[in-house]
Amino acid sequence: MSIENDKVGEEKLAVTEKLTNGGEIGWDGQSLQSMLAETERLTEETGHYRGLEDLELKEENRFEYERLYSRLRGALVSARETALHVSASPIVREIGELCFQIYTPEGDSIAVSTGIIVHVHTGSLAIKWMIEEDYEHDRGIEPGDVFCNNDNDLGNVHTTDVHTIVPIFHDGELVAWADGVTHEADIGGASQGHTSIVHTSRFEDGIYATCEKIGEGDELYQDWKTRGERSTRTPMYWDLDEKCRLAGCHMIREAVHDIIDDVGAETFKQFTREAVEEGRRTMESRVQERLFPGTYRNSSFVGLPLAEEGWKPEQQKDSLHHLPVEMDINADGTMSLDMEGTSSQGAHSFNAAEGSMTGGLWVSLTQCLLHDGKVNDGSHYALETNFPEGSLTNPDDPQLSFHAPWGTIMPAFQSVWQNVSQAFFSRGFREEVVTGYSETTDTVQGGGTLMESMAQMIPDEVGDYFPVSPFDLSCQGLGASAVRDGLDHGYAMWNPEADMGDVEEWEMVQWGTQYLSRQMKTDSAGHGKYRGGSGWEGVMTVMGTEDCTLYKASIPDVAFSTAGMAGGYPGSTKYAVRAHDTDLADRAREGEPYPTGDTPPGTFEEQIDGDIERTHRGNYFPKEFDNHDVMHFQMGGGPGWGDPLERPLEKVVADVEEEIYSPETVEKVYGVVGEFDEKNRVFEMDRAATEDAREKIRERRAEESVPFEEFFEAERERVQDGDVSDPVAEMYVDAFDISEEFEAEFDEFWDIDRSGF
């Protein structure tokens, strides 16, 4: 038994004795419930976390205070960097899709590691839920206990993020909680993959752990381990990921015990309170330092075209989701975020629990506003949110599917980023502007079984099933700022350490799939004076398999999520193309060309013979793929900033030479004319023709645009007649049903009594 386990044993004895004598595990004889109630009351009454008007430790002993924060954060980062080596899943080990957090006894986040920091607040919700449900007196919370949660309705982002939560005790009191979360390759469910668009309800999502006690005495229960082993398609990854999370939580617990041994429990407690209050103050002061008070509005949209692809009758329809975002930046530095008018929840996997949305909020604000501050729940107290109950952003039915809430979170926060970016620009911090990003979609997912001859070539412990869940989606185009272009193919909004991993690493675990290419997706970047970062495209094939099914989800595809800013355009949409029953093997044998992309669209099928499936929508549900079938996928470009005609000519020339844009596109959008020597990648611009082309673009703006009144009358007539597509009309009707306020604003704007939808 290690020294740390001796310590836990001592704590267990102390708590048992205390509980036997009718004591409580909170501080100073309080229960956790009373601590939570008192914290909420004091914070509400005073506007300061737990009523802390003075940060005594910070003010009187600054060095000690900062040292404590560094030690704690260092312990979290160290836990993450060490524990990920326990995992075998490339999602965790290679990509770093894990995160560790530490919380106060009431469940307020004190500090968070690097990684998927979207979870800074989700563990908080799960801990508070356990406290409210009186786990301390009913289920029991004792030293050495292990809890697990992946239920979005109780505190999570999406179902394949699985949390391990461990209480930390000192001297008979619960002093903190450690929480580790990993992104699983598979949790069972109706379809393979880590972010499925196939599911319509909870009953298809796979394993749900609902703040469940899964172990005690630092050991996992045998029945829990058996459940994981028998309920996922990748039991080895599940098992090692769980050990990874538990090991990290125990490292954090040991670090907290060391800190308390060094500085004493009272100093540690005081520090944790002050760190949360400092987080709150940092948020308010940062708002006043960087932003501009006022009201900001933007709306995002998500097309979900499932009429042809859906499996179940209730999902076989084309839908457009409405995600409006209004934000107030107040005089006192507080902010509010209101999504009144959001589409209602539904029979699909894009439902995002309130915890998912607050997670999205923190992962956004930590990147744009709080990147050097103490990232914790303090900032939560400086911000009010309204995610309407029963909507996509706060469902009231836990029986819905929550497998892919990113399909709601990512587009919604594009509007948040644009609102905050408007504030940055007006305040003079134009370098902090980010117009948005391409949503992290379009990765191929699925899985299969190897042919026996192939299975014999791989290590026994892997088995013959292979999951397909690469993280190509981690590298999208970032939006432009107001001083430079967006980052090309290198951004994921939910994990700032965007990393798609090496092809070779994925091929080591996705045994039956082979990459044929990764290359720039020309014409995917949003146009502007500063363009969005470019997306990219790839082609995969299937080899040595039987029973291989693959599918793909795309945002945006049939509709844009948002535009650019200040005259910039959104990045292009995505689509789908694949080939079955192909001649790839013959081509390989003969040394003939095969598809390495689809640029310009339509050229994929020039390099392969077979049954080609090409759709404007970017998604397809799981399809059987035979050996040598070929599928294309595409990561998107970010939105642009500013009028494209103001983009410096030399930058447009470079765009063509780097294959960001085609010569045809730059002529039409930027008015830049020239000859492209593709072989040598040299674009010779014709200055005279360019001047003419740019002048013509300006003239066309004058000729083809109309005064607002003319636009208003034409559009109003369509609204009265209901003359829009069915998905758009249904979007409005649904938004009116869920929000009288939105309907009233809509009717007022168009000056109508009732729309024709």
Place this chain on the structure above:
Amino acid sequence: MATETDRQQVEKLIDGELGWEELRNDVLPDPKDDQRFEVTRRLLQEDVEWDDPILLPLNDHLYVVGSEQGRIVKCDCGHEFCGVEKNWKEHARVRVREDEDDHREIYPEYQTPHPDWTFQLREWFCPGCFAQLDVDAVPAGYPVLQNFEPDIDTFYEEWLGEKAPDKR
């Protein structure tokens, strides 16, 4: 007060001429320059050919300014849109791209919204200079949002501790 070096750096920032190293090492990191707003405002004021005091920039071309008609939205070309409390887009010119052919001028085939979904790009132009001031991506029939209503007096009086330039 800001030094001449700060001023030159902000000038380059506005002009998009700051290299990545300078941006990364001097401009992006915290803490931020607390004179930034005023330095930016003054530089922008020097660049326009009219005298109405700039209160804040809205984008590369539009400003909220103080004027004889009160606080208005004004383009750098001199075109005056409307009072700041109103939506400037309702005083702009607009081109709507909804058909596939219209979208295809901007994007290749398949990389546009689906032609059957009536999804629009609305391009907003200044009636004076035809600069492209904004683009909205919305379904047909969507109201035109007023994206930003600045609280100007709170900003100047409570955050900066001084009167707004049009009240000085």
